[in-house]
Amino acid sequence: MSKPTDLVQGTLDMLILKVIALEPMHGWAIAQRIRQMSGEVLQVGQGALYPALHKLEQSAWITSEWAVSDNGRRAKYYTLTEAGREVLAHETAQWERLAAAISLIVRTA
């Protein structure tokens, strides 16, 4: 599965922002981290990941710089910006409200 069609639209952006909020990371590591953190449930293929990263960068929510990675090669590291942090906070709040609302419905039914 390369495209996470089961991911709710727009949530990939939020996940990326959340993951790199901890530390700057390159694309591959971001995909790995999402997989680990979701307990191997969410697999983000590069087909979705890189366009999303480039879009976030164009929106100035993340910035990038080249640095040497753990395997000794140059990799592009993404960092969350101030604007990105605000967006993340907003998105997270939104998500929590939405998730709570949905689970409320699902449980009662």
Added chain:
Amino acid sequence: MRWPKILRLRLRSLTSRRQVEDELDEELRYHFDREMDENLAAGMSRDEARWAALRSVGGLEQRKEECRDMRGLNLIDNSLQDIRFALRQLRKNLGFTLTAILLLALGMGASVAIFAFVDATLIKPLPYKDPAQLVGVFETVPLFPRSNLSYPDYLDWKKMNKVFQSLDAYDQRGFILTTAAGAEPVRAARVTDGFFRTLGVSPVLGRDFFSGEDLPSAHRAVLLSYGAWQKRFSGKPEVVGQVVTLDGEPSTIIGVLPREFHFAPAEPAEFWSALHPGGGCDLRRSCHSLYGVARLKEGVSIQTALADVKVIAKQLETQYPDSNRDQGATVASLAEVITGDIRPILLVLLGGSGLLLLIAGVNAANLLLVRAESRRREMAVRSALGASKGRLVRQFVTEGLVLVAAGSALGLAISWWTMQLLTRLVPENLLLRMPFLIGLSLNPRVLAFAGEIAAMALILFTVTPAFHLSFGQTREGLADGSRGSAGTSWRRLGSKLVVLELATAVVLLVGAGLLGKSLYSLLRVDIGFRPDQLVTLQLAAPKAAYEKDEQAIVLQRELVRRIEAIPGVTSVGVTTSLPVSGNGNTTWFRVIGRPWHGEHNEVPERDVSAGYFTALGAKLIRGRFFTEAEDGSKPSVAIINQAMARKYFPNEDPLGQHLTYLSDPPKPIEIVGIVDDIKEGPLEVATVPALYIPFNQSASRFFGLVVRTAQAEQQLLPAVTSAIREFDPGIVTAQGATMTTRINNSPSAYMHRSSAWLVGGFALLALLLGVVGLYGVVAYSVSQRTREIGLRMALGAQPGSVYQLILKEAGSLTAFGVVIGLVCSTGAATLIRGLLFGVKTWDVQTLAGVAVVLGVASMLASFIPARRAASVNPVEALRAE
């Protein structure tokens, strides 16, 4: 804070393409390699690991493309590609491209240029405060619907009116300016003290007139026009307080008027002097020399003001029956006073250029349809290869944009050039009286107008083919046989458009024909004298030396004698007003021996020398001309024109009858001759009764000279001027010109000529465009019917019948166009009838002429494709399919 950063990022994506691409490449490769490492670590073989990684990546190039999309690179890329493609397409079809651009440029150039004139004249507000509140105030007499006010009347109106915040008066005149180099004539205006306050104009330098500064008792003060300040005083501020000598009177310069100030009714004036009423005319109630300008009170309409001044005029009529009998009053908006004469012509020209624009637009639309038709298959192929409809439409829009941009740029250049040319073609004496035309430019309003045309053109250029595209099924385009049916549908629409074009061309041609014929009849109007080989000149002699009648008579005799001595001169005459200028300078009279109850008999009076009629070449009908010896010591005599003989002596012999001015006691003037009607007023105004008095019995130090020569008249003028200067350098001369030039440059001749030429130019272009449009339709139709024609010929049709087939199609289109056009043009002619002279709105000659011209031109245009059709080789035509 975020936006600058985003902008920087976008710019970087755009400017450092190479680097961004490389980074993208490296980033994705890194991911790929990590994926592979992972797979190897999981125990796959090298090949297996590579394949698995590739599968998970799912196409590197596609990923890159998606990233580019996200960076917004593709939008720009596609647009650039569209433009490149559009340029290539347009270059490939250079004929189409150039024609479309030229059509747009022509239509736009003509209408934008004319609009600039309309804007300068009718739209741009006059350079005064609240110009809508300003009105011109006139008296009226039977002879002139707008005549001057007399100074005493002006004072009474000022006192009695209840509708004006302020009322002021002005007149226009020439002064003799004494300079270091001698005497020089200057144009000037005299105004009452509040004139500039009424207009709401303040000097840029110095001060306005004080209240009361226009009275005879006050010291003489003048304001300079901005141009005079620059030209005569090199723009020095010390000019204020300087004293100049105008007509022998020292006058103090008190200020300079703003650069943008102009007041057409008194232009061109360099010196604006305070009125100082005096002399023989100003203080008499019966001598009308001033015009009024007033500012309406808040909320007062022109109608109310008109009613009020009419009441005042009535009151004055009762109070002063001797001088004010039949003196009415009228009020008109100042804008109307200033631009009323040229307004109808401008509107006609605007209409003409609009029609030209329409025809150019229709032609362009037709062209686009043909092109869209021939690209039907290209579009079908592109859409079959996956181009979305939106993408195809975008292609049209891009092509349209390129065409419109090029056409508009060229159109603006043409309009700018046309504006310069047209302003330069206006004779200087007229241009000076239309100061609002000076400095015509592509101002924001004109540019906005051009923008609107460009926007409409863009819609036309994109909607036409796009509409066409959605009209026909693109899939059909691929099938060969469908070409015929699609061609038919286009042919029907194209034919309608051509009929519209031809009809428009007819309207313009008829308009041009009527205006041309008007000009012709205007210039051939009977002026009552021979204008060729005549030189005219206006002169003014200084007051100090020539104020007395005897002095002026000596001046006249001496000048005539000296000019007659110039080689080539055959005769010389003197008159107080040159012919073909105006019917002003009137006098009131009555016939002695007839009962008189104060009737208002008013006719223009001209004081002329003994040789005047001979020099002009005017025809004596009966009686005799004046003699040089007839001066104040001899009995008073007069010559009348035929119109006067007809009007005032319908059933009796005027010769030997006696007239008198309205003086008390009456002073009899014997009528000694009747002269053929001389056109004293404008060409298009019917000759009015006129009275001629010997110059030596009513002398003046201002007069006009007419000099008849046996040689080329152009070379005579310098000799005449130097003869005058030799006699007295204090005499100033002005308006030296041959009589022919004078007549040709007279306002009415110029207005008629310019409208005839311009509309004629529009009509020629329209004819050309209409005929080219017809040619296009017929030629296309022939190309579509090649197979049909081949079949007909194979079945035995003769070339003659093929000609007939094609010419009949063209002929019916032309006939429709001509008939519709003729019907519309009678309507259009009614709209311009105010500009017509000596020709009816439904002039059969013109209508028939236009029909013939258009018919012949259309047949010529369709003959070429018809010949092509007739020379079709049936075998080839049939095999080609």
